[in-house]
Each structure stands twice: as structure tokens, then as C-alpha cells.
Amino acid sequence: xxxxxxxxxxxxxxxxxxxxxxxxxxxxxxxxxxxxxxxxxxxxxxxxxxxxxxxxxxxxxxxxxxxxxxxxxxxxxxxxxxxxxxxxxxxxxxxxxxxxxxxxxxxxxxxxxxxxxxxxxxxxxxxxxxxxxxxxxxxxxxxxxxxxxxxxxxxxxxxxxxxxxxxxxxxxxxxxxxxxxxxxxxxxxxxxxxxxxxxxxxxxxxxxxxxxxxxxxxxxxxxxxxxxxxxxxxxxxxxxxxxxxxxxxxxxxxxxxxxxxxxxxxxxxxxxxxxxxxxxxxxxxxxxxxxxxxxxxxxxxxxxxxxxxxxxxxxxxxxxxxxxxxxxxxxxxxxxxxxxxxxxxxxxxxxxxxxxxxxxxxxxxxxxxxxxxxxxxxxxxxxxxxxxxxxxxxxxxxxxxxxxxxxxxxxxx
Numbered sequence: 001x002x003x004x005x006x007x008x009x010x011x012x013x014x015x016x017x018x019x020x021x022x023x024x025x026x027x028x029x030x031x032x033x034x035x036x037x038x039x040x041x042x043x044x045x046x047x048x049x050x051x052x053x054x055x056x057x058x059x060x061x062x063x064x065x066x067x068x069x070x071x072x073x074x075x076x077x078x079x080x081x082x083x084x085x086x087x088x089x090x091x092x093x094x095x096x097x098x099x100x101x102x103x104x105x106x107x108x109x110x111x112x113x114x115x116x117x118x119x120x121x122x123x124x125x126x127x128x129x130x131x132x133x134x135x136x137x138x139x140x141x142x143x144x145x146x147x148x149x150x151x152x153x154x155x156x157x158x159x160x161x162x163x164x165x166x167x168x169x170x171x172x173x174x175x176x177x178x179x180x181x182x183x184x185x186x187x188x189x190x191x192x193x194x195x196x197x198x199x200x201x202x203x204x205x206x207x208x209x210x211x212x213x214x215x216x217x218x219x220x221x222x223x224x225x226x227x228x229x230x231x232x233x234x235x236x237x238x239x240x241x242x243x244x245x246x247x248x249x250x251x252x253x254x255x256x257x258x259x260x261x262x263x264x265x266x267x268x269x270x271x272x273x274x275x276x277x278x279x280x281x282x283x284x285x286x287x288x289x290x291x292x293x294x295x296x297x298x299x300x301x302x303x304x305x306x307x308x309x310x311x312x313x314x315x316x317x318x319x320x321x322x323x324x325x326x327x328x329x330x331x332x333x334x335x336x337x338x339x340x341x342x343x344x345x346x347x348x349x350x351x352x353x354x355x356x357x358x359x360x361x362x363x364x365x366x367x368x369x370x371x372x373x374x375x376x377x378x379x380x381x382x383x384x385x386x387x388x389x390x391x392x393x394x395x396x397x398x399x400x401x402x403x404x405x406x407x408x409x410x411x412x413x
Contacts, residue, residue: 001016004189004251006073011342019374019381019406021380021382022382024059024074026254026319030386031059031387037060037093040063042394043069046065048063049088049098052091053078055101055165056116056161058093058094073190076192078166081168081172081180082167088100089103094127094131111129112130114134116134116160116163119158123137123138124138124158134160139209141207145216149226152231177242178249181249182246184249185249192249194253194254196242200228200257200276203231217271217275228279240290247293251294252294252317253294253296255280255298260322261300261302261325263325264305280315288314294316295315296344297310297317298318305327311341317344319345320383321384333346334372338376339376339378342380343379343380345381347369347370347381348399350391354395354399355395360398363399363402363405370403374406374410383399
């Protein structure tokens with residue numbers, strides 16, 4: 001099978017020839033740039049500039065030689081853009097490693113801190129001295145949800161999470177986007193993921209502030225519904241524009257909304273259904289009407305209580321499958337939801353095993369999990385969320401080599 005066929009078969013709960021694997025196919029399955037520099041060295045690969053495409057999370061572009069080494073089956077749409085030297089500029093990582101960041105990223109140093117400015121020239125995020133990532137410092141609706149939301153798109157563009165990453169949707173014309181998507185598809189048989197976003201809960205938090213929006217959901221439902229309706233219309237318009245231009249060139253549209261935490265949901269299932277479920281049904285359904293794509297939701301935490309709702313509204317897969325959270329045990333998830341949704345992740349516990357274990361412990365951990373996760377198909381391997389800067393490269397190699405070992409056993413059997 002080609003990589004694309006393998007991933008699509010997993011999403012359709014069909015038979016696969018080996019474990020489908022994602023690494024760097026989206027902004028929650030990648031690796032921090034500091035860790036990536038160490039990984040390349042440990043693999044004995046040629047030195048090359050480390051490109052940080054997600055400045056906020058300090059995520060590196062995973063180069064083709066690494067994808068080939070680990071047998072990776074996915075690639076993000078953004079890898080087809082910003083291919084020239086002029087698209088990047090020099091920067092330095094917190095540990096002193098030189099790197100490249102997108103040329104349009106407005107980064108300014110003040111003392112030991114780095115500030116990320118938005119297009120309005122306002123401070124949107126800060127990387128404090130000693131920190132490994134940027135934190136949001138500006139919330140356009142921190143004083144309340146405006147009655148008039150005609151400037152919503154401008155407000156969205158002003159938060160740090162909207163600082164463009166390749167393909168730089170805010171600055172690249174539709175014709176150029178379509179051409180880049182066609183060129184990427186012609187160059188690879190990996191499954192192409194379009195990281196659309198389209199969040200409701202998270203984006204409302206970015207606009208209002210996390211605690212503010214959570215209070216508003218309980219005290220001002222009319223204002224919350226007004227904002228969520230405006231977000232839905234904005235997302236639908238963007239989705240129609242982008243998938244209308246390159247929908248046939250991508251395989252998966254990735255949405256994002258973190259409803260969970262370590263101990264369960266951040267809200268009651270009733271409140272989730274009150275505010276978010278039907279809006280997701282419309283948005284995710286529209287994607288499938290516009291193009292022959294599968295849908296995926298990035299949703300962290302213990303979300304067992306609403307996995308049935310995701311299935312009900314037609315979601316094809318969920319990542320990162322945070323199996324160390326309450327209710328997210330692998331065997332139970334596969335038993336109760338395995339035929340209805342593809343689990344994309346959960347293959348290695350990044351919180352404890354990958355970051356703190358030995359290479360031997362990582363190998364054993366992955367080999368114990370894969371038979372459970374692969375049962376009945378409907379599974380794509382990914383570690384739980386991004387690989388952090390401090391993870392030993394030997395552990396990363398052991399993780400992916402264990403996946404290959406399991407795949408070899410599948411072939412022999």
C-alpha cells in the first residue's frame with residue numbers, strides 16, 4: 001500500500017499492511033525544534049538549518065530524510081509552501097541553537113524576553129527568558145463580547161495563535177495556494193493533512209480569555225451564542241474558499257478544540273451539547289460536502305463522555321488520544337468506540353514514558369499498546385501530542401523503531 005492508501009484505509013476501518021504512522025503531519029504530532037536538532041544528530045543525518053514553522057510552540061519542520069527513516073505516512077499541507085530562502089530568516093532557540101523562522105514573523109527582543117507582534121503592531125505573545133515557547137498576552141474581547149461582531153475576523157487575526165505558519169493563508173493568494181497544493185500532491189504519496197483549525201471553544205478563549213469565556217458560558221448564553229454563530233459563519237466561509245481551491249489535493253481536514261483536561265471534560269456534556277455539538281455538525285459536514293476528505297479533530301484530555309457525540313456528528317478520527325487521562329484507557333476506548341471512530345494517537349505516553357523512561361522501556365511500552373490499538377484497524381500511530389525539547393533522541397528512535405518492529409510482525413503473520 002502507499003502511505004496515502006494506508007492512512008485512508010485506517011480512517012475507513014479497513015485492512016492495512018502495516019501500522020500507519022504520523023510524525024509532524026500536524027501541529028500536535030510534531031517535535032520541538034531543540035529536540036529535533038538533537039534527533040538529527042543522533043540519527044547521523046547531515047546538518048541542515050532547523051526551520052521553526054510554528055513559532056508559538058517552537059515546532060520544527062520534520063525533513064524528508066527523517067520522514068523516510070521512520071516510515072512516516074503523513075505530511076502537512078504547509079510543507080508545500082515557503083520553500084525558498086527568502087521565506088525564512090535567522091533566529092536562535094532558547095538553548096542557543098541557530099534556526100530559521102518564517103520571514104513574516106514579527107519577533108522583537110526586549111532584555112532577555114522575546115515578543116511576538118501581530119499585524120496591528122501590538123504585542124500578542126511573549127517568550128520569557130528561560131521559557132521554551134510563547135504565551136498569549138493579548139485577548140481582544142477581554143472586556144466582553146461586543147454587540148457588533150463585524151470585525152470578528154480582524155480580532156481573530158490579532159491573537160498570537162493566528163500568526164501565520166506556512167502556507168501563510170493570510171498572505172498567499174488563492175491561485176498560489178491551489179498551485180502549491182497541486183505541486184505537493186504530485187510530489188508525495190503521503191496522506192496530506194490540511195490544518196484548518198475551525199475551533200469554537202478554544203478560539204473563544206483566545207478572544208475573551210480562558211476564565212472569562214468559561215464564566216460567560218454560564219452567565220451570558222445569549223452573548224456566547226452570538227459569538228459562536230459568528231465564528232461558525234466565518235469558519236464556513238473560509239472552508240468554502242480553501243477547499244474550493246484545493247480540496248481535491250488534501251486527504252484530511254483537521255479541526256481543533258480542546259474540551260478535555262487530565263481529569264475529564266472542562267465542562268459538562270450538557271453544556272458541550274448546548275453550545276458546540278450542532279455547530280460542529282454543520283462545519284464538519286460542510287467539509288465533506290465540499291471535497292472528498294476525511295475529518296479529524298484535535299482534542300486533548302479526557303473526552304470519553306463526548307466521544308459518542310463526535311461519532312454522531314460524523315467525525316472520522318480524533319487525536320492525540322490522551323490515554324493517561326481519566327476514562328481514556330486504551331482497551332476501553334477500542335471496545336466502546338473503536339468501530340465508530342479512528343483513534344489517531346495514544347501510541348506512546350509522552351507525559352511519563354517517552355520523556356522519563358529508558359529506550360528499552362519506551363520500546364516495551366509501544367509494543368504492549370500497539371496490539372490493543374490496532375485491533376480491528378481504525379488506528380494511526382502518533383505519540384500523545386508533540387515531543388518536547390527535553391526528550392532523549394534515543395527514546396524517539398526507540399519509539400518509531402518499535403512501531404516498525406510491530407509492523408514486521410504483522411507482515412510475517
